[in-house]
Amino acid sequence: MKGDLFSSQHVVQPAVAPGMSVENAKCIKYAVNGEMYARQGAMVAYRGDLRFERKGQGVGGMLKRAVTGEGLPLMTVRGQGEAWFAHEAQNCFIVDVEPGDQFTVNGRHVLCFDASLSYEIKTVKGSGISGGGLFNSVFAGQGRLGLVCDGNPLVIPVSAQAPVYVDTDAVVGWTTHLQTSLHRSQSIGSMLRGGSGEAVQLMFQGEGFVVVRPSELTPQKNQQH
Numbered sequence: 464m465k466g467d468l469f470s471s472q473h474v475v476q477p478a479v480a481p482g483m484s485v486e487n488a489k490c491i492k493y494a495v496n497g498e499m500y501a502r503q504g505a506m507v508a509y510r511g512d513l514r515f516e517r518k519g520q521g522v523g524g525m526l527k528r529a530v531t532g533e534g535l536p537l538m539t540v541r542g543q544g545e546a547w548f549a550h551e552a553q554n555c556f557i558v559d560v561e562p563g564d565q566f567t568v569n570g571r572h573v574l575c576f577d578a579s580l581s582y583e584i585k586t587v588k589g590s591g592i593s594g595g596g597l598f599n600s601v602f603a604g605q606g607r608l609g610l611v612c613d614g615n616p617l618v619i620p621v622s623a624q625a626p627v628y629v630d631t632d633a634v635v636g637w638t639t640h641l642q643t644s645l646h647r648s649q650s651i652g653s654m655l656r657g658g659s660g661e662a663v664q665l666m667f668q669g670e671g672f673v674v675v676r677p678s679e680l681t682p683q684k685n686q687q688h
Contacts, residue, residue, distance in 0.1 A: 511544015
């Protein structure tokens with residue numbers, strides 16, 4: 464067969480080492496040698512001897528998901544082989560989590576991760592239930608985390624001298640040492656006149672990075688997730 468479709472740009476190559484790698488802008492490849500975790504339904508192709516099983520969350524996890532709506536619907540992938548993961552043609556990225564680090568991420572952006580990583584659903588500090596009940600998944604340990612995002616994310620440095628304010632629907636995740644709180648940037652008078660649509664943001668203070676998607680989550684996409 465000939466043509467651009469069959470060029471080296473599109474034909475996948477065998478993995479050179481176990482673990483996660485970016486196959487292309489829209490897909491992550493995982494060379495499985497044992498066990499890993501992925502978002503349910505995210506596998507688009509595989510080869511080798513692999514088994515896919517729904518991962519139970521336990522009673523505590525089920526309760527958290529029922530209360531927060533943030534639970535990660537995961538599957539366990541076991542065996543030896545290669546699997547490709549993608550979600551709605553969103554762009555894919557990899558985060559390396561080091562010992563002592565934590566990375567907080569909105570569950571809708573998680574695609575797959577190493578079994579060596581642990582995660583826990585936590586309330587975003589300072590957000591309160593009045594802020595819409597903001598809950599994210601906190602990853603810790605040592606390993607790689609595959610994320611998806613509509614478009615190319617913005618990675619914004621945060622410093623003690625320069626806090627960053629982010630729309631709550633646009634936050635992808637942030638690094639360990641950042642403190643969060645809700646910030647109201649709209650006056651009462653503006654709200655009475657119909658508002659600007661930017662009434663409340665999540666304020667980040669400290670030293671680290673916040674990752675932001677280049678679009679807000681629409682009600683239609685929120686229902687899909």
